[in-house]
Amino acid sequence: VNNRVRELRLERGWTQGDLADRLDVSRQTIYAIETGRFDPSLPLAFAVSRLFKLPIEKVFDPDA
């Protein structure tokens, strides 16, 4: 699953650590999601999309 997490995070000027703190996960998890090495669970994906105030399909691309 491709995602725009890195792009959306940088738009807000957040570090990976900032985003990790906001989602209560480790920075390594953010790194792994951004690089596409780890697909988040649905609850975490929804938490990410809520944080960016976007529908989930605007953050994660299920067709990739």
Next chain:
Amino acid sequence: VVESEHMTADDFRADAKRHFRWKYVLPSGVWMIVLLQAIERLQDPTLVGTPRTLWIVVPALLFIPAYWAWAAAERLQDEMNRAINGRAAIVAFRFTLFWLFALALLDAAVGLPHMVPGPFGLPDETFGWFEAGFVPMFFWMFAWIRERRRVLPQP
């Protein structure tokens, strides 16, 4: 801005802040210290009767809070780390089976000391390395049934 895939000192500090709880570390530490002490003491042939039994039973009982602490600490991990731990456990489980059955083959070929000989009243041939290989499989089977029932409640 930290963008590295490697764990930095800040990452370790953040993880420790998120996960470290004395109530989870302490039971494992106590269990390990008592276990090491028990192994030391039980080698003394003059230790007999109730004290000997206690040095066998107490570490076994202390495993219960240690197990609880491991499970609780696992729940504190985030989902990526839980996934990594899970995959690592799967690989380790397969290698454990390979190791035990390799010992069973070696046992058949050249003879090896068995894990559970005389003291429990089992003759040597009753519980060898081949049978030991089935123990983790039974553990897996019980865990599988428990997890499946949790996900798919029985009618």
